[in-house]
Amino acid sequence: MSQIGTHELAKYPFLAEAGEYLRNAGLSLDHLGHSDWQPIVEKAYGRIVVATSGQIYDSQRFEKIDYDADEIDMEVLSFIVAIILLKSTNINTLARRFSLSEARRAEKHLENDLKQNKKVNFSLKIIQELFSIQVKVDNDEFLMSVPAYVQRAVHFHEKEWKLVNRRVSNGFVYLNAHETVRLIRTELGEYINSRIKSLDLPPLPESFVQRVNDLVELAKKFSETTYISSEYPPCVKHGIEVLEKGENLPHSGRFLLATYLLSKGQTVDQIAPLFKNAPDYNERTTKYQLEHISGSSGSGTKYQCPSCEKLRSESLCFATPDCDGIINPVQFGKKRKNP
Amino acid sequence: MIEKDVLLITSAFKEYYFNRFDLIHVPQRATEREFGYQKFNSGMTRHLVVKNDKELHLLLMKEVPSDVYCSNAYYTFPNLPMAEKDWKGADLIFDIDAKDLALPCRKDHTVFKCSSCDNHATEFQSQCTKCGSTKFETVSVGCKNCISESKKEVTKLVDMMTTDLNVSKEQIEVYFSGNEGFHLRVTNADYEQLGSQERADLVDYLMFNGAIPESFGIKRQDNSKSSLPTFDEKGWRGRVARKLFSSKSKAPKATREIIASGYSAFQVQLEEIKKTMGVRVDPKVTMDIHRIFRLEGSINSKSGLSKIQCTNLDSFDPFLEACLLGDDTVDIIADCPVQIRLKNKKFGPYHTERVSLPKYAAVYMLCKGLGNAV
Ligand code: SF4
Ligand SMILES: [Zn+2]
Ligand SMILES: [Zn+2]
Numbered sequence: 001m002s003q004i005g006t007h008e009l010a011k012y013p014f015l016a017e018a019g020e021y022l023r024n025a026g027l028s029l030d031h032l033g034h035s036d037w038q039p040i041v042e043k044a045y046g047r048i049v050v051a052t053s054g055q056i057y058d059s060q061r062f063e064k065i066d067y068d069a070d071e072i073d074m075e076v077l078s079f080i081v082a083i084i085l086l087k088s089t090n091i092n093t094l095a096r097r098f099s100l101s102e103a104r105r106a107e108k109h110l111e112n113d114l115k116q117n118k119k120v121n122f123s124l125k126i127i128q129e130l131f132s133i134q135v136k137v138d139n140d141e142f143l144m145s146v147p148a149y150v151q152r153a154v155h156f157h158e159k160e161w162k163l164v165n166r167r168v169s170n171g172f173v174y175l176n177a178h179e180t181v182r183l184i185r186t187e188l189g190e191y192i193n194s195r196i197k198s199l200d201l202p203p204l205p206e207s208f209v210q211r212v213n214d215l216v217e218l219a220k221k222f223s224e225t226t227y228i229s230s231e232y233p234p235c236v237k238h239g240i241e242v243l244e245k246g247e248n249l250p251h252s253g254r255f256l257l258a259t260y261l262l263s264k265g266q267t268v269d270q271i272a273p274l275f276k277n278a279p280d281y282n283e284r285t286t287k288y289q290l291e292h293i294s295g296s297s298g299s300g301t302k303y304q305c306p307s308c309e310k311l312r313s314e315s316l317c318f319a320t321p322d323c324d325g326i327i328n329p330v331q332f333g334k335k336r337k338n339p
Numbered sequence: 340m341i342e343k344d345v346l347l348i349t350s351a352f353k354e355y356y357f358n359r360f361d362l363i364h365v366p367q368r369a370t371e372r373e374f375g376y377q378k379f380n381s382g383m384t385r386h387l388v389v390k391n392d393k394e395l396h397l398l399l400m401k402e403v404p405s406d407v408y409c410s411n412a413y414y415t416f417p418n419l420p421m422a423e424k425d426w427k428g429a430d431l432i433f434d435i436d437a438k439d440l441a442l443p444c445r446k447d448h449t450v451f452k453c454s455s456c457d458n459h460a461t462e463f464q465s466q467c468t469k470c471g472s473t474k475f476e477t478v479s480v481g482c483k484n485c486i487s488e489s490k491k492e493v494t495k496l497v498d499m500m501t502t503d504l505n506v507s508k509e510q511i512e513v514y515f516s517g518n519e520g521f522h523l524r525v526t527n528a529d530y531e532q533l534g535s536q537e538r539a540d541l542v543d544y545l546m547f548n549g550a551i552p553e554s555f556g557i558k559r560q561d562n563s564k565s566s567l568p569t570f571d572e573k574g575w576r577g578r579v580a581r582k583l584f585s586s587k588s589k590a591p592k593a594t595r596e597i598i599a600s601g602y603s604a605f606q607v608q609l610e611e612i613k614k615t616m617g618v619r620v621d622p623k624v625t626m627d628i629h630r631i632f633r634l635e636g637s638i639n640s641k642s643g644l645s646k647i648q649c650t651n652l653d654s655f656d657p658f659l660e661a662c663l664l665g666d667d668t669v670d671i672i673a674d675c676p677v678q679i680r681l682k683n684k685k686f687g688p689y690h691t692e693r694v695s696l697p698k699y700a701a702v703y704m705l706c707k708g709l710g711n712a713v
Contacts, residue, residue, distance in 0.1 A: 146504055146541075147530055151537055160551065163544040164550045168574040169502075171505025315536070
């Protein structure tokens with residue numbers, strides 16, 4: 001990324017190339033391992049703990065326009081150390097959760113920057129350079145092409161994201177700053193995750209090792225789901241993936257997963273952990289709801305898996321040719337026709 | 340279908356395929372597409388590669404298919420099984436079928452065929468008058484009104500594609516489907532990449548499915564904060580405004596009334612607007628990015644008419660321009676209780692009688708199951 005001001009790096013630390021940043025600061029990992037730098041390691045660790053718990057790190061400061069030079073270093077270095085720690089744990093759930101939360105943090109900053117005349121071009125450039133999406137400005141609105149818009153918006157299930165509920169003209173969709181950045185959250189998250197994945201791991205200083213171990217311990221809290229089976233229909237797979245990413249799945253999507261898996265003979269106890277990563281997870285309510293759906297509590301009615309048609313109308317259907325000829329997800333794989 | 344009928348129809352098709360090479364071409368980027376065909380009384384042959392017009396003509400002459408198809412999708416390996424084809428993109432396609440429009444004229448040109456005996460009736464009956472069976476198949480014959488209403492849908496679709504979605508007129512090809520409707524193909528690189536889900540959302544836009552009052556300024560809670568779009572707005576907001584207020588000057592009064600009637604009343608109005616202004620296409624066709632779609636220039640075995648491009652939609656008369664089979668006379672036993680019009684001539688009604696008809700009309704009745712070869 002060309003010509004990034006240091007202030008921008010504090011907000012978007014993933015734009016910094018780790019090795020280069022350290023070199024420019026005259027630092028090496030060995031330096032950071034020295035006890036003088038322990039606060040950075042602690043800050044990095046804290047950053048991960050906050051992020052993986054589903055919150056957004058540093059959320060008080062989105063309105064803050066300027067960081068002083070020390071703060072900038074703190075911000076960028078703690079991010080760099082954080083991704084080194086994450087890479088060392090080699091646990092996907094942690095990296096994914098961290099990336100998503102950091103993406104949401106960047107999203108907030110991008111939104112603020114889009115609203116300021118001086119910064120709007122820089123923000124649009126980030127979007128353009130990282131994700132090849134052209135966004136145009138029209139007064140205080142943002143225009144994204146219809147194809148670029150629907151490719152992202154179909155992953156959201158709220159009605160207001162449907163194209164029919166947007167202002168559309170000449171091949172462009174009108175958006176406000178908030179909506180514009182919301183649309184690229186997943187891509188931001190993937191980008192940050194890719195930074196972790198592609199990191200060349202140097203030998204770790206001693207002071208890092210303890211925190212890596214702490215993170216491994218922390219990760220036990222989050223279940224890595226083992227439920228994805230290639231036998232599942234695309235709609236069910238999609239739902240599981242959304243939950244895995246720690247993103248929100250609407251009620252209708254959770255209902256699909258629950259009824260489908262119950263119909264395949266899984267128990268409430270087997271299914272419940274699937275929802276653990278949801279931002280609003282609560283063990284008691286989840287169990288209660290699952291028991292209700294399974295018919296083992298309340299009215300005793302066992303709920304059936306919704307039809308493909310119903311799911312299609314709720315934008316939850318992701319049909320592939322393997323879905324040919326079925327009308328309910330539970331039939332998936334049974335009726336496979338030979339073309 | 341019985342063998343005698345197949346013979347008569349196949350010979351008519353063969354003659355057409357032999358004489359009209361000028362009308363039958365592979366679409367652009369043919370080598371990246373999957374072809375398929377069907378023969379009477381047998382299954383589908385798919386996953387074929389047809390590189391150019393010459394290969395296509397050869398295939399038609401050799402196989403004389405009842406129906407020929409070609410993918411809207413582009414693949415790296417079109418001849419491999421679906422999972423290995425490597426999907427690269429697909430034209431946007433639309434299917435507008437008169438039968439989905441449920442027009443009042445349908446009952447005047449629909450025939451009920453008893454599934455157990457050979458009895459044909461023009462009125463719906465709960466039981467066959469001959470054998471008492473309760474199972475019927477329906478066939479519908481060509482109707483001017485159905486065609487002209489379908490054309491209106493085509494026009495609406497083309498308008499929305501060009502104004503709202505920025506597709507140029509040159510990128511939209513309109514075809515008569517060969518039976519009772521129209522097919523559209525849009526070749527626009529920006530839309531080519533879209534997956535099934537995205538296409539479904541585009542279709543909902545065009546059909547005006549899933550619109551919520553909030554998008555048009557009507558609030559569920561605080562009614563006093565509601566406002567409606569204005570006459571000159573772009574896209575659906577403008578269309579809805581123009582529909583709600585018949586003129587600009589009536590807008591302020593109408594706005595007050597609509598807001599006063601509240602959220603659910605407005606929801607009902609949106610449903611109404613969807614019925615009259617939404618484009619009625621078959622969403623499944625547009626969503627399917629692996630479909631093989633009827634090939635232009637080929638004959639539709641449901642009617643014996645050809646799928647051909649309409650360069651001038653307004654004046655296009657499918658029962659003249661797409662009726663391209665020979666006109667030498669053949670004898671058939673016709674059981675066609677409704678009158679049909681082809682090439683500006685009227686035929687029937689016939690009640691299980693032997694008649695001499697031009698080949699195109701005879702084949703039309705055979706294809707519809709309203710006659711048999713002698
Ligand atoms: S067609 Fe049915 S099973 Fe397949 S993805 Fe859609 S809803 Fe699921
Ligand atoms: Zn009968
Ligand atoms: Zn009609």
